[in-house]
Amino acid sequence: MPLSELATGRAARLDRRELSEGEACLLAAMGLTIGSRLTVRASGDPCIVEVRSTRIGLARSVAARLLVRDESTPNGVAE
C-alpha cells in the first residue's frame, strides 16, 4: 500500500520506490532504503516518518509513490 495511506503511529517496511533514480538515491541516503523499517509520526501533508531515529518529511505526492507493507503489531507500534 502507498505510504500516504498509512495512519499515524503505524510501522511498516519499505517495499518499492516509484521515483526517479535521483530521488530514490537521495531517499536511500537519508535512510529510506528498500526493506528499511519506518514509523509514521504524522500522516498527511507532509507525511512525517521516522526511520533509524531520523525524522524525514515527505510531500504527499512522494509518500504516495512509496509502497510499504504494514507491519504494526496488534498492540501498537513495533520498533
Added chain:
Amino acid sequence: MTVASRPERRERWPRERPRRWLLLGNPNTGKTTLFNRLCGLRAKTANFPGTTTGLHVGSLLLPDATEQRGRGTIELVDLPGLYSLGLDLPESRVAAGALAGNDGVAPEGAIVVVDATKLLRHLHLVGELARSGVPFVVALNMIDLARRRGLSVDVERLSAALGAPVVPVAARRGEGVELLLTAIGRRRSARRVAGDATPPAFLPVPAAPPRTRAAPERPSAAALNEHDDAALEAWAESVVARCVGGDQALGRASDTLLDRCDVAFTHPLVGLLVFLGVMAALFWAIFALATVPMALIEGTFAHLGSFLESQLPAGAVRDLLVGGLLGGVAGTIVFLPQICLLFFLITILEDTGYLARAAFVMDRLLCRFGLPGNAFVPLLSSHACAIPGILSTRLIPDRHDRFATILVAPFMSCSARLPVYVLLTNFLFAGRPFLAGFAFAGCYLLGAIAALGSAFLVRRTLLPGRSRPMVLELPTYKRPSFRVAFAQAFEQGWSFLRTVGTVILAICFVMWWLSAYPKVEPPAVASTLVNEAAAVATLDPGRALALASEAERLTLLHQQESSFAAHLGRLFEPAFAPLGYDWRLTMGVLTSFAAREVFVSTLAVLTGDPAGDEAGVLERIHNARRDDGTALLTPATAVSLLVFFVLAMQCLSTVVTVRREMRSWKWPLLQFGWMTGLAWVAAFLAFHGLRAAGIA
C-alpha cells in the same frame, strides 16, 4: 558534469604549507559547531572545484609539541553536509572530489562527524569514507544527548569495528575537543610509521574494491545500487548491534510532544500563523535591539567629524574627508548592527530545527505558484544576498524549476536593501519601533508576493511545467548554539564592512566630487546678508549670527543647485518626478543601480552640511529640504521609495551572476526590465494613491 572531468588545478605549494584534513558529516550533525570549536573565528573561505559558494578553511594547531616546526599545524576544510559520497548532488561531488585530491592537494586525513543518537544511519557515510582509503578519525558528537537518552556506546569496540579512532565529543559544550586533537595527532604519526592507508578489511561486501590513497575512485550514482546500499546497511546494523547498548527506541517519552510540535509547525493554517508570528518577532527584535549600538555609532562618527573639522584647515581636503567620505561611510556603517542581528537571529532559528518545519509550510505555498519546494532554501538565502541564493539553485534538478527560481530570487529583500528600509521606516514611524518593525516586515512580504506572482506568470508563459515535491530531513529540536550564530553574524558583518571599505567609499568619493564641483560664487542674496551681518555685528551679535548662518545655508544650497550632481539629477528627474522624487532622490536611486545600499550614502553626501552639526546622519537626511524649501522626504515619497527599492533590480553583480548561471543575456535583461518596470509602476501607484488619500 563530474568533478573528474574538470580541468585540474595543480599548484605547487610552499614546503611549509600545512597538510590538509577534511571535515565531513551528514547534515544536522553539529559539524559547523565542531568546526567553530576547532578553528574559532580565524576561518577563511576558499573556492573548491564544484562548489558554488566558498568553503570554510581553518587552521588548527595540534597539541603534539614534539612535532617538527610547522608540522603540528593542519589545514581543516569544512565540507558541505552530505548523506552519501555517491549521490548525483553538488555536495556529494564536492566531497568526493576533495577526498580524491582533485584540486591538486591530496588530503592527509579526514574527520567524520557522526551523531551518537543516529549512529546507525550515519555509519553509511563512515563506510563510504573507509572505502575511499583516506585515513580518518570519527568524532562521535552529541554524546551528552545520547547519554541523557540512556544510550551507551562502547567506544573501544566501535573504534575496532571501524578501523579508526573514535572520540566522543559534545561540540556544543566543547567537551572532548582536546581528545579529538590528540587523536588526530596520533593518527598522523601512526600513518607515517605504518605507511599509507590500510585496506578497510572490516567492510563486508565492498562493491567497489579498496582503492589506493593516491587515486580513490568514488562509486558513481549508478554503481551505488540497492545491493551496495544493502551491504553497507547490514554492516552498519551489525556494528551498532555490537557497540551500542541501552534503549534503542530513543527519546520515546518526549515523542508525543515532538509529534505534536511537528504536526502544528507543518499544519497548513497553524503552521503558517506560527511562521508569520516568528518572522514578525524576528524583525521586531532586530529593530528593538539595534537602537542602542546604532546611536553609539552615529554619535561616534558625529564626534569624529567635528574633531576632524576642528583640527584640519578649511578647504577641499577637509570637505572631502568630513562631508564626503566620513559622512557617506557613517551613513552606511550605522546599519552594521542590524545586519549582524539579522544573521545572528536567522542562524539561531535555523539551529533550533524550526526552519526545516517552516520549509514544508512554504512548500505548499510555493507549489501553487509553480516553484519547487527546494526553492525555499535559495529564496531564504536571497534574503541575505541574491547571489548566494542564485548560486544555491544548482541544487534544483529541473531546468525550468531552477530558471524560474533564479528569475524571482532578487525580489527577496536582501541585506543591501536593509539600510534603505531602516532609513525610510524610521522616518515613517520615528519612535514607534513596533510600527516600524511592521512596515519593515511589510517590505519583505511585498517582495515575496512580487516573487510568487512573477513565478506564477513565468511558469505559465516562458517556462511551463510543474514543480517537484519536497523531501527534507527534520532535525531534532535543540537549544541553538550561540557560538555558531555569533560566527555567522561576524562573517556577514565583516563582508558588509569590506563593501563599505571599497565600493561605497569609491562611490562616496565620486558623489562628493560631483556635488562639490564646479565651485561657484555665493549668490548675491547671501553676500548682502553677510554684509548686513557685519554691519550689525557689534550692536546685535545674536542677529548677526542668524544672518550669517542663513547666508551660509543659501550659499550651500546655491552650490548644490549648480553642482554636476544636480545637473545629472535634473537630467533624469523627469523619469522619476512622477514617483515624487527631486534631483537628490533621483541621484540616490540612480547611483544605487550599482549597489542598493549606496542610496543612503549618496543622500548623506548630497544633504551634507559642511558647516558640520552634531546631528546624526539619519536625522540630517530626515530633515533635509529640497531646492524649493519643502521637505526632501514626505510620507508619500518615503513609501514610494520603499516600494521602488523592494521591487527594482538594482544590483549589477546580480545581473552578471544571472547571466553566468543562465548562459544568456536574454534572461537577466528580461529580469531587469520586468523588475524595474514593476517597481516604477508600483511606486507610482503608491505615491499617487497616498496623495489621493490625503497623505502627502
